[in-house]
Amino acid sequence: MIIMKVVSKYRSKIALTMACYMVLVVISSISPLYLTRLVDELSKYQAANIITLRTSIFFVLSASALNIALGFFLTRHLGRMSLAIAAELRSSLIDNYLSSPRQHVPDAGDFLTVASRDTQRVVSFVTGDLNNIFVSIATFIGVSVVLANMNLALYAIIVLFIPFYLFVYKGFANIRYKLSLDIRNKHAILSDRMAASAKHQRTIYLHRCQAFIKGLLLDRIHDCNEAEFRSIVNNSWAGLSLSGISFLMSTVSFVLGTILVLRGRVTLGMLLSFTMYSGNLLSPVSSMTGIALSWQETRVAISNISRYRELKDSQIDCRREPLEIAWVSFEQAQFHKGNFDLTYQMRIAPVTSIVGLTGAGKSTICECLAGYITPTIGMVLYGTCDGDHISPLHMRGKVLLMDSHMRLFEEEPISLNLTLGAQISDAFINKTLEVVEMRAVLLERGVDLSRTVKEAGFSQGETQRLLIARALLRKPNILILDEALSGVHPALCTRIIRKLSELVPRTIIVSHRLSDHAQSDVAYCVEAGKVCPISVGEWVSV
Template identity: 25%
Template sequence: MSALPVATSREVRSQARRLMRQHPRELAFSLSLHVLATLAGLVAPQLLGHLVQEADGAVDDVTSIALVICAAVVAQATLTRFAILASLKLGEKVLARLREEFVGRVLTLPMSTVEKAGSGELITRTTRDIDVLAHTVQMAVPDSLVAFATVALTLGAIVLTAPVLILPCLIAVPVLWLSTRWYLRRARAGYLRANAAYAQLTGGLGETVDGARTVDAFGLADSRFARVNKDIAESYEAERRTLYLRSVYLPIADTGYMLPVAGTLLIGGLLYLGGHVSLAAVTTVTLYVQQLIGPVDRLLYWMDELQVGGASFARILGVEAVSETSGDGRPGAVEESGQGIVVSGVRHAYREGTDVLTDVNLKVEPGERLAIVGPSGAGKSTLGRLLAGVQPPSGGTITVGGKPLAQLPLSERRKLVMLVTQEHHVFRGTLRDNLLIARPRARDEALEEALRVVDAWQWAEELGLDTEVGSGATALAPGQAQQLALARLVLADPRTVVLDEATSLLDPRAARHLERALAQVLEGRTVIAIAHRLHTAHDADRVVVMEDGQVTEAGRHDELLGQGGPYARLWHSWHAGKAAPAD
């Protein structure tokens, strides 16, 4: 099963109609050209039927009829060329809008959803599904429109030529109807399963590549190889299922649309012998039916592609279902209120029935420096993520300025609260580009000041702001990447900062110096620090101690030491560890 939702068939059809309605002129122009091209293609069979009917006495008309046929063929080719061009232009416009909307939705996904979905699922929807949909929009939809218009107008021409000869064409209806219904009832599920299996395969390969050093260090090559083989086998079975559907459906359909040709010749011949239809009508209708084979064949072929494209479209639209609820407060309303963060009865579970946090109650005053400490596994980082709005709590409420944090628009939430962890990402681009993420219009003077605050200007100046960094370019050391993330924090200047081991990759002395520098820069801001280095707690206005997902103590450093409780034990244990001689 996919970790992200998949749109229903009704939603896919609704969105497709919406996209088409956004370009009414282009759509009408394209359809008009297709109709004119089809009408031009109906001229030749009529004239050829006339020639056959009058073959023994209309020799003088052959040249003129041939010229008309040639003109009709040229007109059809010209109109078809411009019709396809118009359809492709329309398809590109629709595809461009789809891509823009999809990227916009992906970039606003909650972090909890991104982490739960995994990289393979998102990468597959962003790459493979978009590519499949592009092929469908650019090729399948226009060609299907041409084929459908040709079939409809050709059947109309048959009715006008000899209504009784439409009956042989109906021979194919039961065959095509039943086989198509059988196929469509199974195709959507089959293609969705194939896409999900491909996403799982992509995710597994990505994990193996990203964790290559760990795989090598622990000798996990065989187990990872087995995982990849398992994913390949599942993807193979899923693809084999869709291949089976096509191998059953297409031969039956091919037989179905060949039957009308034989039926028209047989029944038409009998009707001609009985004097019910003319030879010209039989000839013309036979040519029309023969002419239908190509469009019907294309319809059947593209029907399969449309199912593939529809499955990809459903997966792309499924991202839209993962939307964050927007609040009704105006931007800035929370900041003007001057109220802090209030945590009331919060509990949280990553898996149903296994609470990581239980009945947490906490109030963080504006401008307060709060330290959250506790043993590993106490729930400190989880609480930090909830306080930053990365994830909503499973129960209880977290409010900022009286408003539920989870219901604030993402743009407003990030101005109010920002989380900095020990996990940082350096984007491929210049060092300047990586800093401008936080403040796009910042000048180089502001970038330099931010780098100086986090003690990074020395190496940044040597490197140069225009140096390419990131994957495939100049690699930054873990400590440098952490300083870069903290420089972004300085530039972003949020009202509340949650620091979750944000200086853990620096040596203790450098980390201590950096924390003091940040304290000066963040003066007046609310700072929530989650740390194992308890000097952070010593400098804080208040310390909160967590154990087993609950707040067990809260107070100033000196007060908690005097109480001799969990914080005092942590403090003495930490100091004892610092005093222990190195091996």
């Protein structure tokens, strides 16, 4: 369980926090005794004992100062621990999200909501609620000992109200859980729509549909507000119920205390202590009830964070040595979308073309070859010239897919976009830029690789050429270009394909532009979930 793992890792810091809270509990438990002594001595007027007054005043003031000091320390300590736990949880979420195959990738809004809202809820429970539970229990015990020693009858009256808090929890817990789940899902939808609007801002601006998109977003915001308000109403009723119990308890204890004072059973100082600190006895119970209700929100957050732990692919040792792939075999391969039941063996030549109409399944095959998706039924195997059979999962990093959906990171330097953090020599970077004929473009414009992509202002075709250069820097055995050259001039595209053989043993081309297939050694046509060989010359001449 996530909570247990976090508590186990940060147990020393949590223990220090609990120790500080314990000191506060002890102080708050003893304070009523000294306050009682102070009031009783003051009621004696000139006969009051000076030493007792000084001791009581000193303790009350010292306790207040210590409360302030510990509060300052705990604020810094808990703040630092909260940041550390949040960073660790978000790091794990990011790792799992970025390592998820296509069929498991959640919506962007869901990811943002889990990384922000759900993570913060779990952190709040670990750093706040857990300590509050401990403090509430310790406070209840400490105050119980003090007040029971003062007057058992008054103490018993207060304790009789405790079961009412359980009724409040029973009445509101299930509703709180359902409302928390609804709010969380509404926020995930809103985040997803906001992310989509940011992604398509250019389209929105050029089509002048700002009012329409704003209306859609406002509808989602309205849904979130309605869900939040329902939760507020539920919380207000729960709070009113808890306050009502506390008010009723205070009224009964005050009336009974007044009667006992008139009968001489308790002193005025005792009554004042009971009036001020009887709330301290039920406050832990009320706090525990509130924590139990807020646990419903934590349950929702934990379930969503746990779901991300199942996204990441299992760790598989990938083949690192150079491989000469000769063919790929599909054996009754079926996929989650499309009418596929594919059984076919494709020869992979130095330049291989895959053609077909839109929606025929070309991109699905390419994603499968790159290991981004796996068949729901059947299997896919690569075959080497040495007779070995290798799963696409073991070829990750050796088979790179470039498609029209890929983008450069606009806010990052060009060099970082090319290397993606890998240590690559400048000579090799320049060589790949020459293959895609971008080195001369950069020199002509005076664009240094340290500049950001946004500052450089590349066109679509130039961006695609840089993306291909980035793929070449990974030294793949197979490079798959799925409409990856659609923005490049046909003549330039022909030259780039010819040069790719210098760095890549096998290139697979998917394109609707016929001239892109002119240099292919072998071509396959995908139609209705089936694959069949086709003459390159015949296809190009169509």
